[in-house]
Amino acid sequence: MEMRLEVVQVPVADVARSKAFYTEKLGFSLDHDVEHIPGMRVVQLTPPGSAASIVIGTGMTGMRPGSLEGLQLVVPDLGEVRAELLKRGLEISEVQDMGGVQFAFFADPDGNRWVLQGETPAETRAAYSG
Numbered sequence: 374m375e376m377r378l379e380v381v382q383v384p385v386a387d388v389a390r391s392k393a394f395y396t397e398k399l400g401f402s403l404d405h406d407v408e409h410i411p412g413m414r415v416v417q418l419t420p421p422g423s424a425a426s427i428v429i430g431t432g433m434t435g436m437r438p439g440s441l442e443g444l445q446l447v448v449p450d451l452g453e454v455r456a457e458l459l460k461r462g463l464e465i466s467e468v469q470d471m472g473g474v475q476f477a478f479f480a481d482p483d484g485n486r487w488v489l490q491g492e493t494p495a496e497t498r499a500a501y502s503g
Contacts, residue, residue: 378425381444384436385429385483392416394482398463420446439484451475451491
């Protein structure tokens, strides 16, 4: 059996504002922006280098805007990515080391909470795995 998680819905209140946030501040690619049926707009966005995408829009979910938390974006160099996001105007936490794994936190305009996780070198993983 094979299963791949490829798309995650992110509930937003203002599609245009969120689309701009994800493309301009985070550098996500716009895959498509279509209205399949009246009242149902689907905007699919993909993080740079990712096989999975997010979808925002209207008429798709009953989730409250801003209710999603804990989506993680894994990056090769957290300090470098954080610095770039700060230059783009993103409000993001300081890097936090949690037992050999580094994280930084931010939210989209609706309050959906995201986590940036730095890739953990193999030697660090081995040291913490016991």
